[in-house]
Amino acid sequence: MISVADNxxxxxxxxxxxxxxxxxxxxxxxxxxxxECCQHARLWFLSYARSMEGWSCSQFDLKAPVWLSQLxxxxxxxxxxxxxxxxxEKTLDCGVFAALAQEILKxxxxxxxxxxxxxxxxxxxxxxxxxxWRTKMPRKEGRRSGDVFHWIGDQVxxxxxxxxxLPDGSAKVYDSTFGGWYEPLERIGFxxxxxxxxECPRLLRWGDKFLSCGEWVDL
Amino acid sequence: MKxxxxxxxxxxxxxGQNPSAGVGIARCLRKAFPDLTLVGVDHWQGSSxxxxxxxxxxxLLPQWKQIDxxxxxxxxxxxxxxxxxxxxxxxxxVYWLAQNxxxxxxxxxxxxSALKRTSKPHVEAFTHLGFEVPENISAYLSDxxxxxxxxxNAWQCWIKGPYHDAKRVTSWEVFQQARDKMQKDWKxxxxxxxxxxxxxxxxxxxxxxxxxxxxxxxxxxxLITPEGKTWAGRVTPVTSELFxxxxxxIRKLEWCGxxxxxxxxDPDGKKWVIECNPRFPAWIYGSALIGNNLPGRIVxxxxxxxLLESQSHYPFFTRVVQEIAAKETVGIPLxxxxxxxxxxxxxxxxxxxxxxxxxxxxxxDTMDFRGFDSEDEEFEPTPIRIPESVPxxxxxxxxxxxxxxxxxxxxxIHLENWTxxxxxxxxxxxxxxxxxxPEIRIGYSVKTCPTDMHLAKARKSGFYTECISxxxxxxALRAGTPSNEIILNGPGKFWPLTTPPVxxxxxxxxxSFEEFDRVLExxxxxxCIGMRIRLPKLPSRFGIPVDEYENFERIIAGxxxxxxxxxxxxxxxxxxxIIGVKRWKEAFQxxxxxxxxxxxxxxxxxxxxxxxxGFFPSDLEGLNxxxxxxxxxxxxxxxxxxxxxPGRSLTQEGEILVSRVLSVRKSPKAKEVSEVVVDACVxxxxxxxxxxxxxxxxxxxxxDSADACQIVEKGKTKVLGRICMESDILNTGIxxxxxxxxxxxxxxxxxxxxERSMSYDFGRG
Numbered sequence: 010m011i012s013v014a015d016n017x018x019x020x021x022x023x024x025x026x027x028x029x030x031x032x033x034x035x036x037x038x039x040x041x042x043x044x045e046c047c048q049h050a051r052l053w054f055l056s057y058a059r060s061m062e063g064w065s066c067s068q069f070d071l072k073a074p075v076w077l078s079q080l081x082x083x084x085x086x087x088x089x090x091x092x093x094x095x096x097x098e099k100t101l102d103c104g105v106f107a108a109l110a111q112e113i114l115k116x117x118x119x120x121x122x123x124x125x126x127x128x129x130x131x132x133x134x135x136x137x138x139x140x141x142w143r144t145k146m147p148r149k150e151g152r153r154s155g156d157v158f159h160w161i162g163d164q165v166x167x168x169x170x171x172x173x174x175l176p177d178g179s180a181k182v183y184d185s186t187f188g189g190w191y192e193p194l195e196r197i198g199f200x201x202x203x204x205x206x207x208e209c210p211r212l213l214r215w216g217d218k219f220l221s222c223g224e225w226v227d228l
Numbered sequence: 229m230k231x232x233x234x235x236x237x238x239x240x241x242x243x244g245q246n247p248s249a250g251v252g253i254a255r256c257l258r259k260a261f262p263d264l265t266l267v268g269v270d271h272w273q274g275s276s277x278x279x280x281x282x283x284x285x286x287x288l289l290p291q292w293k294q295i296d297x298x299x300x301x302x303x304x305x306x307x308x309x310x311x312x313x314x315x316x317x318x319x320x321x322v323y324w325l326a327q328n329x330x331x332x333x334x335x336x337x338x339x340x341s342a343l344k345r346t347s348k349p350h351v352e353a354f355t356h357l358g359f360e361v362p363e364n365i366s367a368y369l370s371d372x373x374x375x376x377x378x379x380x381n382a383w384q385c386w387i388k389g390p391y392h393d394a395k396r397v398t399s400w401e402v403f404q405q406a407r408d409k410m411q412k413d414w415k416x417x418x419x420x421x422x423x424x425x426x427x428x429x430x431x432x433x434x435x436x437x438x439x440x441x442x443x444x445x446x447x448x449x450x451l452i453t454p455e456g457k458t459w460a461g462r463v464t465p466v467t468s469e470l471f472x473x474x475x476x477x478i479r480k481l482e483w484c485g486x487x488x489x490x491x492x493x494d495p496d497g498k499k500w501v502i503e504c505n506p507r508f509p510a511w512i513y514g515s516a517l518i519g520n521n522l523p524g525r526i527v528x529x530x531x532x533x534x535l536l537e538s539q540s541h542y543p544f545f546t547r548v549v550q551e552i553a554a555k556e557t558v559g560i561p562l563x564x565x566x567x568x569x570x571x572x573x574x575x576x577x578x579x580x581x582x583x584x585x586x587x588x589x590x591x592x593d594t595m596d597f598r599g600f601d602s603e604d605e606e607f608e609p610t611p612i613r614i615p616e617s618v619p620x621x622x623x624x625x626x627x628x629x630x631x632x633x634x635x636x637x638x639x640x641i642h643l644e645n646w647t648x649x650x651x652x653x654x655x656x657x658x659x660x661x662x663x664x665x666p667e668i669r670i671g672y673s674v675k676t677c678p679t680d681m682h683l684a685k686a687r688k689s690g691f692y693t694e695c696i697s698x699x700x701x702x703x704a705l706r707a708g709t710p711s712n713e714i715i716l717n718g719p720g721k722f723w724p725l726t727t728p729p730v731x732x733x734x735x736x737x738x739x740s741f742e743e744f745d746r747v748l749e750x751x752x753x754x755x756c757i758g759m760r761i762r763l764p765k766l767p768s769r770f771g772i773p774v775d776e777y778e779n780f781e782r783i784i785a786g787x788x789x790x791x792x793x794x795x796x797x798x799x800x801x802x803x804x805x806i807i808g809v810k811r812w813k814e815a816f817q818x819x820x821x822x823x824x825x826x827x828x829x830x831x832x833x834x835x836x837x838x839x840x841x842g843f844f845p846s847d848l849e850g851l852n853x854x855x856x857x858x859x860x861x862x863x864x865x866x867x868x869x870x871x872x873x874p875g876r877s878l879t880q881e882g883e884i885l886v887s888r889v890l891s892v893r894k895s896p897k898a899k900e901v902s903e904v905v906v907d908a909c910v911x912x913x914x915x916x917x918x919x920x921x922x923x924x925x926x927x928x929x930x931x932d933s934a935d936a937c938q939i940v941e942k943g944k945t946k947v948l949g950r951i952c953m954e955s956d957i958l959n960t961g962i963x964x965x966x967x968x969x970x971x972x973x974x975x976x977x978x979x980x981x982x983e984r985s986m987s988y989d990f991g992r993g
Contacts, residue, residue: 045829046327052825054778059821060764060774063814096777128933196542 016228018203021129029153034158036208037169041093046088046093049203051112058113063078071173074113077106081176083186085146088158101144103160103186103224110185115137120174123208124182126191127225128166129201135161138215165203166219171208172220180213180220193218195228202228232394233270236527236887237307239269240317240507241277246455249317249486251277252512253523258282259464259516260535261522266640269314274561279554286558301329308334314522315485319392321594322485322506333483335420336526342481343971344502347390349420353481354489357473366940367419371920374421375400376846377985382808388503390418397421401917408960411514427492428458432466434474435511435522437529440481441475443518447511450970451546453987458511460546463518463589481954486512486522495568514545548615603843618922618939622646622977626884626924630975634929637888637973638908640984641961642681646679647980650688653849654878658690661853666837666860667869668853673841676875676981683707684893686878692734694841694873712755715838715871717799719770723900729753735836737799737872739770741779748793756836757790758797759783763818766802774822777871795835797821801873803842805919813932822864833866841873844919848877876981883980888928889972889977890950901945901964906974910956911990913976913983917955922977923947923962928969937975947974951991 013025041047057080062072085167095105107123114121138161146157154198160167170191171183182191182205193216204227207213207220218226236257238526240248254266254277268275268283273293278286289295290868301807317493326340328734338346345353349364365377367387378385378397387406388394393414403421430451434444436759444466451459466474497634510525515522519539530534531643540651554560588831623642634642654670661668671694678700684707686693693704693890696718704714719739722729729750736754738744747757762771774780790796800819804812816839837860843851860867864923897901910916926937943963949956958976 043298049781049784049829050777052531052829053774053777056818056825057764057775060818063818064811071495073495226485 015227021165022127024201025165027159027162029126029169030159030164031167032206034125036125036166037088037106037108038123039108040089040093042093044092045089046064050092050096054092054109054114055112058116061115066133069111071114071119072117073183073188074110074185075192077109077113077185077227078188081106085142085157087147091193105155106186107171110171110183114173114183121207122172122174122207124170124172124205124208125225126168126170126182126202127204128168129164129203130166131137132163135163135166138166149191153204155204170205172209172213174209174211174213178211180207180215182215192216193228204228233265234310234531235285235312237267237269237314238283238317239314239321241268241270241275241280241283241286241819242652243275243277247510248275248277248459249508249510249512249730250275251313252315252510253486254280254510255280256514256516256521257527258521259513259687260457260521261527261533264527265323272561273559276352276552276874277559279552281334281552286555288558289625290720292411292561297328300630304329304335304509305332308332313527314551315526317507317510319507320355322359322448323391329876331484334530336437336530337485338483338487339898340365342483343391343506344892345481346506347486347501348388349422351489351501351504353475353477354501357381357477357489359489359491359499362423362425362500362571364420364422367403367689368417371942372846372922375920377421378403378808378845379805379811379816379844379847382811384424384808386422386424388420388422389414389416390420396424397634401542404917404960424496425492427498427500429502430491430493430499431509432474432489432491433512433515434478434479434487434510436483436485436487437524437526438484439479440529441471441478441483442525442529443463443522444474444737445515445522445894446470447515449507449881450544458509458514458547460544462516462522462544463515464543465520470498485526496667503744510548511545512570515545517545532891538891608797621649621896622881623939626975626977630886630924630926630937630973632929633886633926633973635886637886640912640979641884641886642980643884645884647682647685647879650845651685652883655689657849657853661857664854664857666867668857669778669869669871671873672839672878673870673873673875674704675985675987676841678877680707683709684840684880692710692871695721697726698727698729701733702727703768705730715873716754717760717801717838717840717873725981735797735838737797737838738772740772741782741786745789749795754794757794758799758836758838759786760799760801761801761819761822763815763822765907766807766815771799783826784829787826787832790832796832798826798834798836799840801838801840801842803840803848803876805842805844805876809847817859822858824863827866829863834864834873835866835868837864837867837869838871838873841875841877843872843874843877843878845881848872880981880983883947883984884924885979885983887974887976889968889970889974892968892970900966901968903946904964904968904974905948906958907950908958908974908976909951910953910958911951911989913949913958913979914986914988916958916976916984919978921959923959923978924973925964925968926973926975926978928971928973937973 061076082100086101086105087100092106111121173181173184204225206225211223213220219228238250238253242248242249243251250268257264257266261861265284267285267287269287270278270279271289297706313334313336314710322337326343327335331339362408385397386394387397389410393410397403429449431447432444435442445463445464448462450461453459488505488509490502518539521537524535536905539942625645629641658668671692673694675696687708692713692715694707694715695701695704697720701714711730712734714733715735716733731752735753737755737758737760738747739760747753760771762768762773764775772779802815827834860870885908887906889904890907892901893903923940924937925940940959940962944961945964948961949958
């Protein structure tokens with residue numbers, strides 16, 4: 010039976026212009042130039058991560074890189090981005106945050122995968138974010154405004170996260186941009202998670218949901 | 229429709245930024261039973277919960293200090309005997325009732341035996357439910373042991389009372405102040421120090437009546453105030469497994485009333501118990517809103533009243549700050565005289581800032597709590613002291629060097645045997661480590677204790693010499709150290725500039741890129757050249773910070789310039805006694821990562837690693853050289869030697885400072901000595917407030933008794949220094965004999981190392 014909430018979610022998503030682009034969008038990764046420039050930058054970043062994770066939570070198995078949001082601000086960043094470029098940046102978008110967090114968690118020995126989410130916000134917020142992206146997006150030669158990925162809808166936004174695969178077959182979903190953990194709770198309202206997609210090649214249990222590779226799962 | 233004429237008394241109506249649970253309980257009961265008569269009880273007119281619309285009547289009692297114990301007991305008896313219920317929402321009142329009142333069928337409070345079994349730190353009654361107890365020790369062990377515990381746990385600990393109150397400990401000074409204050413406030417000697425556990429705060433809140441568990445919920449804190457109080461949370465039912473386990477425990481404890489087990493869930497999922505509160509928490513109405521009205525369920529059970537509840541789809545609650553009309557019948561306290569306005573000392577805003585909250589008296593000031601452990605009206609706790617852990621060799625030598633002491637004071641006396649034992653212990657450890665590689669080498673830190681005797685001992689022990697200036701280098705050369713056994717560090721290594729730098733050193737570590745470039749221009753200055761690294765987020769002014777990518781690139785570029793001029797080394801120094809042993813070990817591993825990366829990118833092998841000094845004597849002895857060697861070898865196989873630069877650990881304990889009593893001051897009752905003034909001062913003991921010093925007492929040479937010197941325990945006598953400076957307090961409380969006289973000796977142990985080298989002349993004319 011389809012609930013009122015299901016209908017609301019469907020209506021929200023159907024009204025979004027970029028919905029089809031979001032659900033087909035590949036997850037972000039960081040370019041490596043296969044040269045000294047990116048080799049240095051990547052190793053510096055991983056050494057820095059090793060230092061940072063030691064201070065607060067070294068005794069724990071899973072050391073979430075909460076410090077990432079202290080090192081970088083969230084906002085528009087050039088895309089695609091390379092290792093040698095990102096170490097010079099002060100501001101990164103959620104895709105870069107997620108890609109960096111994956112690198113760190115992999116270095117810790119965890120099975121970690123890309124994840125994508127659709128979240129609900131109000132149009133006041135989304136309009137501000139649209140302005141922010143329009144005015145602060147770093148200029149790159151030859152780029153036109155249409156080249157920027159439209160992650161912001163009217164009331165729904167696209168977001169990238171990390172999915173950690175635990176040994177017991179369950180998942181944890183980490184919001185690498187703001188340093189928090191998503192919960193598999195059904196909710197409608199500001200900041201609610203509507204749908205999630207995992208790139209883990211194995212089926213993962215997340216609360217009472219199952220995350221199947223490449224499939225969008227509604228909450 | 230009036231359900232009953234009986235009333236429910238609810239104590240604890242304070243509703244400030246650290247609220248009691250009374251208002252929450254009253255709102256729960258009002259929601260469940262709109263017609264019940266609820267009486268808010270408090271000892272202070274300013275408790276704003278008394279004005280809440282959920283409360284029908286206010287029952288204001290005098291401050292605890294003004295209460296006649298027997299009258300109060302009989303009054304509560306009369307209330308309960310009339311069939312009314314009394315629900316206490318104050319920890320300390322719960323203990324007072326258990327101690328003074330006992331049980332009553334209408335008193336919704338746990339008994340004394342239940343409280344004992346759920347007291348901190350072990351909260352033993354609930355440990356079988358999967359809770360673990362964070363590492364802890366008594367706050368009354370020897371100062372050395374407590375200092376060591378704090379160092380091991382990186383100065384991230386709490387000092388807690390058995391029933392109430394907890395303060396963060398971030399330094400030795402903070403610990404000492406907190407221990408004295410909490411002991412005075414709570415009149416208990418059961419304070420303990422506990423390791424801080426990282427994790428999310430959660431709790432299990434339960435309701436029980438006459439030993440029967442009625443309901444329990446699980447709450448995860450989502451928003452927390454700066455005082456650590458819940459501002460928003462998620463409430464869900466407990467698992468059936470936990471409910472069954474809790475049910476058995478509650479029955480055994482014969483628990484009555486609310487309770488809350490507070491714990492931290494660490495990132496690995498372990499649950500570390502913080503404490504068990506013997507009453508409902510202040511957020512309890514949040515649970516009722518979600519569909520689990522615990523106070524309502526107790527009253528429903530006690531009075532056999534029906535209770536209907538519906539579950540909320542979204543199991544979260546949050547708080548708001550709300551203005552309500554004050555009740556004329558309760559009234560608002562008179563304004564304080566402006567001169568009482570506290571000056572905010574914590575950097576907060578002025579009158580309207582949080583520090584103004586001192587007008588709302590903390591609980592300890594409104595209750596004359598004698599401590600649950602004492603039935604004596606005049607109970608005045610005497611600190612329980614386990615004697616200081618003084619090794620026999622140490623105390624024998626202190627006795628020996630002071631037995632016929634008659635010299636001028638203050639006087640610093642060297643303990644030769646003890647110092648030798650420190651050097652020998654390190655020599656043995658190094659010898660033992662030679663079975664493995666890389667080799668462990670020691671560089672004696674000149675600055676810590678630059679006497680001829682110590683330098684000679686270091687030479688004889690086969691140690692290298694660590695210097696921080698050309699002046700120290702020349703000092704080492706004069707003491708017989710060849711230049712190729714000297715390690716040069718620090719930001720001022722070429723001071724004084726008027727002296728040409730000594731060449732052919734063993735190692736030299738640069739503090740900046742500029743210095744590195746300058747050193748490379750001096751051929752043959754050192755066989756090993758390297759950089760001192762400053763790790764991210766470690767507060768230090770020294771070394772090259774690697775938290776900026778540009779610096780990292782400069783390190784790589786700089787090292788490539790070495791081109792065989794010298795072998796490459798890296799230096800890291802952050803005193804483990806300041807950052808804590810645990811953090812030091814983390815820093816050690818982090819340094820290996822950085823060095824590994826630099827080696828990879830430059831193709832210049834890292835051959836030497838210097839980890840500096842700053843170890844407390846017992847920490848250096850506890851350092852696992854085997855683990856260090858194994859870790860280094862695994863990460864950096866080309867490292868040939870690992871260096872440590874001890875100074876403090878070898879020399880701090882090897883000197884005592886003998887002082888004489890100049891003045892003895894007694895309390896008005898003349899029962900005990902309140903203060904003594906000695907002829908030592910902070911000029912001779914500049915670090916007296918930074919770490920624990922063992923203190924000895926010995927009657928003067930002119931005394932009738934020829935007692936040996938005795939280690940002194942914690943007590944009430946302050947030891948004041950001789951100079952006219954407010955900060956010249958050498959100890960805030962030791963136990964000295966009542967017959968102490970002018971001229972008797974107070975001997976400060978652990979007075980070597982920086983206590984010597986940083987001491988200064990002051991007030992000597």
